[in-house]
Amino acid sequence: MATDSEADDSGEEGRRRFLSRTAAVLVTFIGGALAVPTIGHIVSPTLKPADNPLVPLGSVDQFEIGKPLKVDFLYYKNDGWVQERNSASAWVVRKSQSEFVVFDPACTHLGCPYGWSAEQNQFVCPCHGGVFSIDGTVLAGPPPRPLDRFQNSVQDGKLFIRQVVQRG
Amino acid sequence: MADLYDWVNDRLGIMPGLVYVVRRKIPADVNWLYTFGSATLFLFLVQALTGGLLAIYYSPSPDHAYASIQYIMNDVTYGSLVRGIHHWSASGMVLLVVAHMLRVFFTGAYKYPREMSWMVGVVLLVLTLAFGFTGYLLPWDEKAYWATVVGTNIAGAMPLVGDWTVRLLRGGADLGVLTLNRFYAMHVMLLPMAATVLISVHVAMVIRQGISYPPRRDE
Numbered sequence: 369m370a371t372d373s374e375a376d377d378s379g380e381e382g383r384r385r386f387l388s389r390t391a392a393v394l395v396t397f398i399g400g401a402l403a404v405p406t407i408g409h410i411v412s413p414t415l416k417p418a419d420n421p422l423v424p425l426g427s428v429d430q431f432e433i434g435k436p437l438k439v440d441f442l443y444y445k446n447d448g449w450v451q452e453r454n455s456a457s458a459w460v461v462r463k464s465q466s467e468f469v470v471f472d473p474a475c476t477h478l479g480c481p482y483g484w485s486a487e488q489n490q491f492v493c494p495c496h497g498g499v500f501s502i503d504g505t506v507l508a509g510p511p512p513r514p515l516d517r518f519q520n521s522v523q524d525g526k527l528f529i530r531q532v533v534q535r536g
Numbered sequence: 537m538a539d540l541y542d543w544v545n546d547r548l549g550i551m552p553g554l555v556y557v558v559r560r561k562i563p564a565d566v567n568w569l570y571t572f573g574s575a576t577l578f579l580f581l582v583q584a585l586t587g588g589l590l591a592i593y594y595s596p597s598p599d600h601a602y603a604s605i606q607y608i609m610n611d612v613t614y615g616s617l618v619r620g621i622h623h624w625s626a627s628g629m630v631l632l633v634v635a636h637m638l639r640v641f642f643t644g645a646y647k648y649p650r651e652m653s654w655m656v657g658v659v660l661l662v663l664t665l666a667f668g669f670t671g672y673l674l675p676w677d678e679k680a681y682w683a684t685v686v687g688t689n690i691a692g693a694m695p696l697v698g699d700w701t702v703r704l705l706r707g708g709a710d711l712g713v714l715t716l717n718r719f720y721a722m723h724v725m726l727l728p729m730a731a732t733v734l735i736s737v738h739v740a741m742v743i744r745q746g747i748s749y750p751p752r753r754d755e
């Protein structure tokens with residue numbers, strides 16, 4: 369049947385061909401078996417979602433409707449195998465009994481900490497005169513976009529935020 | 537393929553040499569025992585690859601070593617597989633290097649003109665064991681710590697220079713930051729460089745001299 373010498377695996381030539389093909393198959397197999405974990409290992413950190421811990425800001429009772437309050441908090445964040453302890457703060461606005469908006473305390477212009485002016489009923493940035501309404505929209509000055517926010521949720525009478533800031 | 541061959545060869549002229557290395561004649565009656573050297577070489581290359589991958593995440597300080605290895609085991613994609621390969625190939629390499637040496641010994645292959653292959657081989661054996669000894673400390677867990685306390689104490693049994701050698705190995709009187717750091721530097725920098733040079737020399741001699749003929753009854 370197999371008169372074609374290519375397919376003839378008997379004799380010295382055939383043996384050599386068989387061995388080099390077997391070697392090629394084995395090398396491909398072993399190479400692949402090493403390449404897959406190699407690539408996975410290297411790209412591993414890019415496959416993981418960024419750490420976005422849930423941070424408790426305390427009881428909802430401390431917040432009055434329509435009166436923004438700045439709160440300081442601690443949060444823990446994983447940096448590889450190291451757990452970092454960081455402090456940060458947020459402006460909490462209670463819109464209704466159950467609805468909250470939580471702003472990042474850095475001005476969206478160049479990052480100054482802005483404050484709440486009770487007389488004007490507005491957020492005012494001391495650096496270049498940026499002014500924001502209570503819902504974060506820009507009313508005056510150079511800030512290019514509304515205030516950045518934290519996602520928030522209420523559980524068992526406590527206010528929680530997600531640590532990663534959402535662009536305003 | 538042929539084009540690539542020509543392209544490289546037109547520039548470097550090394551292709552016939554490489555083909556010679558792969559195609560060179562070896563004694564017809566060699567057997568599987570003669571593959572131990574190549575098998576050792578393969579595991580050395582596997583160790584170089586997996587070791588480099590582990591170094592991407594490992595941190596050689598007492599504060600971080602243990603946690604960084606937990607991170608490799610639990611958080612890195614294929615991390616436990618890569619560490620497992622490095623772990624088992626390390627033991628495999630010690631077994632194979634000894635098997636290779638026994639083959640060379642019992643076939644009398646260390647004799648003229650291959651004495652230098654044997655001598656370089658002896659150094660490679662020591663380097664292989666040194667890889668194992670320095671690598672064992674890196675996880676910085678109880679087992680690693682105490683194995684190294686005991687292992688370095690053994691050197692203290694030497695007359696006259698014993699105490700000094702223990703301090704040399706540890707980088708001080710006790711096991712600590714300095715020990716872990718110097719073991720790490722040895723394990724990932726100095727030993728690999730030395731082994732790479734010596735293995736190259738060793739294999740170059742094998743290619744230059746050819747493999748020895750297996751001993752025959754009528755000789």
Ligand code: HEM
Binds near residue numbers: 574
């Ligand atoms: C990292 C460790 C080593 C590597 C990668 C290695 C590699 C090799 C390879 C690929 C060969 C070709 C023949 C064969 O595979 O059997 C060889 C031959 C040889 N090796 Fe090694 N070797 C190592 C350690 C040693 C040790 C520990 C000794 C002895 C103390 C030794 C002594 C020799 C000698 C004398 C030959 C020539 C054998 C002959 O021509 O038949 N090698 N080595």
Ligand code: FES
Binds near residue numbers: 477479480493510511
């Ligand atoms: S930083 Fe707030 S206005 Fe410029």
